[in-house]
Amino acid sequence: MTWDWSAVSAFLPHFRDGLVVTLQALALGSLISFSLGLVWTLLMRTPTRWVRWPVGVVTEFVRNTPLLVQLFFLFYVLPEWGLAFSALTTGVLAIGLHYSTYTMQVYRAGIEAVPVGQWEAATALSLPARRTWCAVILPQAVRRVVPPLGNYVISMLKDTPVLMSITVLEMLGQARLFSQQHFRFTEPVTVIGVAFIVVSYLASVLLRTLERRLVR
């Protein structure tokens, strides 16, 4: 094998563009999954099973099927229904939707982990439902929810290369384009492989610091 540093430096500008797209997809995907996951959790707590049952089935289905196929589904089927988004928007929606079915479990576990006594105290003080949630339950749940959510952010990062398959030029897409133009696979693919390790390691360090802040 020959390692060519000039190919690495030629790839770097493309790598930077790819990194920006990857981080954009990650940030927006996280936002969608965090908020949509909360919506699923709250819907699963409604008293009627006519809401719980469909939400449960849909989320279970989304969780157990490949993100890649969901991506194709959104990318090719939404335009048929008259909803045309850019490739990146579709990708962000798909990642957000896919991971919202994971974050809903995190929220559920976080809410269930709040001691029953807290609920009972809120009832005893006859707090209205809104204040029970905002002032008593959620502040305690957030603390338990942050570490697992952070883990999902990291797995989302590692799922962003899938967007390449619907023509988004994130890191792997850039690497593939570059290698097809220059017939060099080794350098670009290795560079982004290392970049993924570095970014996910930095993210995990950041998360650990955040966790320590919250637990204190």
Next chain:
Amino acid sequence: MTPGLWDLVLRGAWTTIQLLVLSGLLMTAVALVVGVARTSRHWSVRFLAGLYTEVFRGTSALVMIFWVFFVLPVALGWQLVPLWAGTLALGLTYGAYGAEIVRGALGAVDPAQREGGVALGFTPGQRLRLILLPQAVPEMIPSYCNLLVELLKGTALVSVTGMGDLAFSGNLVRLALQESAHIYTYLLVVYFVIAFVITRLMRGLERRLKAGLGGVA
């Protein structure tokens, strides 16, 4: 759909299942070896196993697949058959996640069990095989089942390199028929059914293994 297209989809599904079974086996082997190595007495073994998990959990599975499919042939001068290349990439990546499950479950076994083994003069190998693993394995099954479903979803990634798995043949059928909604719904349902079967099988296995443990508190 014409019979020819059905044939294509069935062959794709067969490839996906083959890939799932092979990479599942490799994943299990890697997970056990690396997971046990992380509890080793020698720091060098622990360090290497830790490095392995960090590196393979740090990269994306898809990047790993690209690496095995496109960089490895250039680097080594020979190329793996797509099925084995996919197996290698997926097995090694998901094996690193599995290693963490194994390590966690081994750590969760009551320390007194290990000490009991020492007191009775068991060798480290016997302790692992006769005392620790029989208690740790049932604990691993739920997370292992989740990991298998993740692996199933991961097998769809190989279609990006042009390997004819279920997702790939679905794309071909879409090109032939120009009906995205139907095809992709079928595809998702097939994946869901496979995932469902995995979950059921694992639940049965867990019950069998737990029953074999007898009255361990």
